[in-house]
Amino acid sequence: MAFIEVDHVKKIYGMKFNRSTAIDNISFVIDPGEFVGIMGPSGAGKTTLLNIMSTIDKPTFGHIKIDNQDVTQYDEKKLSEFRRQKLGFIFQDFNLLNSLTIRENIILPLALDKLNVATIEEKLANIATVLNLNTILERFPNEVSIGQQQRAAVARAIITEPKMLFADEPTGSLDSKAATELLQYLTDVNEKQKMTLMMVTHDAFTASYCKRIIFIKDGHVFAEIRRDGQRKDFFQKIIDMQAAIGGGEQ
Numbered sequence: 001m002a003f004i005e006v007d008h009v010k011k012i013y014g015m016k017f018n019r020s021t022a023i024d025n026i027s028f029v030i031d032p033g034e035f036v037g038i039m040g041p042s043g044a045g046k047t048t049l050l051n052i053m054s055t056i057d058k059p060t061f062g063h064i065k066i067d068n069q070d071v072t073q074y075d076e077k078k079l080s081e082f083r084r085q086k087l088g089f090i091f092q093d094f095n096l097l098n099s100l101t102i103r104e105n106i107i108l109p110l111a112l113d114k115l116n117v118a119t120i121e122e123k124l125a126n127i128a129t130v131l132n133l134n135t136i137l138e139r140f141p142n143e144v145s146i147g148q149q150q151r152a153a154v155a156r157a158i159i160t161e162p163k164m165l166f167a168d169e170p171t172g173s174l175d176s177k178a179a180t181e182l183l184q185y186l187t188d189v190n191e192k193q194k195m196t197l198m199m200v201t202h203d204a205f206t207a208s209y210c211k212r213i214i215f216i217k218d219g220h221v222f223a224e225i226r227r228d229g230q231r232k233d234f235f236q237k238i239i240d241m242q243a244a245i246g247g248g249e250q
């Protein structure tokens, strides 16, 4: 059974005279354990789609089902509960709270769930070791590097063990070494924990870590490609598709 169903989703911004259709009748499904990329030219509707699928925004028409529940019917209270239980987010600008230490930022979602201190400390110790954050836990976000901030944001997204992780340009501000490490980590989480992943990216190297890519253009699904062999070959397929889709900056 699908994990997410995008069912005839349409998003219209604005009112009467300045209406613009950002997403135009898109339907597809994501199976449990998939690692899906969303690509397309600037303004194609990628972030809008991600926000709708991750329940941050609502479609104007159509439905989103996650884990067999029609979340488009949920009110804000039910949605925030649903998000806390099942979804993780990595935002482009990390969204770390500057007044909290890295440790406090990472454990914030667990504290909200009222877990006991020993359980929280155990989960933190595991994730901080895997993501190499142990030496910076007591520092504040503006006292660590961009790559460390990004890893802290990943730790915060994953510490609740969500069934599904959404990421918007997760490698956008990383150098290539840090980006590769992060992508390798996301691949491990996807393969070992069977976490379903979806990320928006304009970068072919980043996208080549996905198993399937949906290309969006002008609010429609333009094409879809799957990785069935080496990552290097998939990278070339992505470059070719980017050339075919056109649209300047991607």
Ligand SMILES: Nc1ncnc2c1ncn2[C@@H]1O[C@H](COP(=O)(O)OP(=O)(O)OP(=O)(O)O)[C@@H](O)[C@H]1O
Pocket: 013, 014, 020, 021, 022, 040, 041, 042, 043, 044, 045, 046, 047, 048, 049, 202, 250
């Ligand atoms: N809050 C908003 N109000 C009005 N129009 C919006 C709003 N957000 C996005 N749009 C418009 O919807 C369309 C899709 O935007 P979106 O940000 O989803 O594209 P994108 O593919 O993520 O672009 P980029 O790669 O540049 O981030 C664009 O034409 C954009 O101008």
